[in-house]
Amino acid sequence: MDISQWIEGLGQGKDAIVLGLRIHGPTLLALIRVLLLVLPILMLVPGLIWWERRLLSWMQDRIGPNRTGTVTFPDRIPLLGGKKVRTFGLLQPIADGVKLFLKEDITPADIDRKIYFWAPAIALFPAFAIGGTLPWGSGYLPFSEVVGGLYSHLTPVANIDIGLLYVLAISSLGVYGVVLAGYASNNKYSLMGGLRASAQLISYELAMGMSLACVAMASGSLRMPEMVRQQEAPLWGAVSPLQNWFLLTPFGAISATIFLICMVAETNRAPFDLPEAENELIAGYHTEYSSMKFAVFFMGEYAAMFLFSGVFAAVFLGGPNLLPVSWERLATSNPQVGFYGWMAWANYWLGPLTFLGKCAGGITFFIWLRATLPRLRYDQLMNLGWKTLLPLAVVNFVIVGLWIVSTRASGIWGGWAVFGLALLVAYVLYLNLAALNKRSDLSVGGRRVRMSEADVTRTIRMVDPNQP
Amino acid sequence: MVNDVPLSWFLTLGLLLFMIGGVGVVVRRNPVVVFMCIELMLNAVNLTFLAFARYGTMPNISESQAVNGAMGGQIAVIFVMAVAAAEVAVGLGIIMAIFRLKNNADLDEVSVLRG
């Protein structure tokens, strides 16, 4: 068979292997889908650790791990003798892994033994399961309106109607591993870490759900491949050559910001790493864990980071599309330019790589945040979650409704006009609220500090108890 | 999809869960565990709602009645979940308040209405 015919058949899902699997072995196909999701993550985790350490050290003007894996050939080998092969420390995470395997596994005294052993497993399960509905390849062939093509068979693992809710449900189960580890360790610091984690995750879950609900409303579906498909529509319903990535729409940009912050909080990463704040709680919930049990927590954290970035890419960044440009529509309207059609196919076939790249970008963002921002104080964390993100998400909910109605009624300009109006109203409301929470300045020891009225009265009472 | 599982199996499961929850409420004295048993009973009822939603409440009903019943049963479950969420928030607040007042919160000893 001609190779190009074979590729075309593969693209249309006509390949004998895929078709045969689909008919004769749905279980085997499901297994392949799971492996295609989980294996790359498992293999990438060491790479991510290396990337985090290198990137952090570059940002902090250090060198970072760059020695492990560098081989110097002995002099007696001809040609290669005395030469060095550098791997930029890529083998460092493997050495770390071996070290973790060989370390002594310490079990503290007086622990809740069963829960202590189960906690890392319970932490790892949701971290990997989040990806269950993640579409890492386009479910539609270029220039086709029906579901088909190779990737529609291989991704997502479960193409269910409630894909987005599944992500939320599984991520809400992620807290158990942390909480149980904290509880079972028989250590006050661990318990504090677990307590902080449960409060933090419950708080940020809400804003996350609200921000995702806004995009679900705009795309009209909770099915993840369908949400990706909706983002391939013309931008703002009007600009045909571009794609309607939700990040580029006004409501979607707000949602994406909220989701991004909640995502960092859900994975317990800096600046939201209060459950394992090392200068307050030793190592928080995993203080008492050593050797492989600690490594399992670590792996779960990285898998969760990776897959949350994937969710962000699928929901806000157009999934496996490389650029927010619709090559298909360009090719249909300019049939004389062969480049557009070529790009449409390249965009389709390179989809998984693009998706991987977007996930890597998400992780780089996580690392960048860690290098840049100091850890939040506990009250700041709660204020940000409950008093900023949640109200913003609710306001956004109204905005997205208005946007949908007005773009339907009066096109793109109506949409932008209503969005501007909504922003204005929200700003006026915010000013009024700010006036309610008015703060006054106070001079303490020559420095001006900003305090709320209640703080001022409290301070005055502390200094002079006779004051009313 | 599930039509070969008889309705009575689902109802029996719901009944058993309800029974265990009810016994737990009586047997346990720790207010948090008692509260958990109440949640278990609510879930047993939810399961029954959904089983009836799927199988219909009466034999020999028309198609539209069956669809209405199916939707009604699911909506009832949604409302039960919403009420349960509100109840848990308030109930746990009450339990915290009780623990703040007395160190020991054996339910049999919490018998005064004033703080």
Place this chain on the structure above:
Amino acid sequence: MTGNQIAFLVMAAVALLGAAGVVAFGANAVRAALFLVLCFFVLGFVYFSLGAQLLGITQIMVYAGAIMVLFLFVIMMLQLRGHDLSKKVGIDIKSPLAWMFGIALFAVVFQSIVLPMNMTANPAVTSDLGKPEAVGSVLFTTFSWPFEVTSLLLLIGVVGSILLAKRRI
């Protein structure tokens, strides 16, 4: 016995194990909560098997993911403050009575209500009725008034719990 029946029996067994664990391990509140999480999680799958997709995932999200985390939070907070939640209590007259009462309840309801129920599913009721679109469209049209009242109830719940939890208002 068909595959569906076996699947149901497995789920039912795990759910009952979880429920029994709540009562049996009630002396240790954290363990009881964990067994309840297991029970709720599996019940979500029972809902899936009944064709109620949306409610199944809501069950996992609301009960297993939110309510039980709240329970664990309260238990651990009380423990951190030094309250002992895992006190053993001796056997008293209540528990055999309770079990007898429970078994009697089971026998009566099983005999008079469950056994006569032998409806088979109406072919009009498909699992499509459990999809988010179907449930949502009914919730926001026919049941819009109860829906609004529920939102009020949740608001009251929020205000009430804040009032209870705050030391000084």
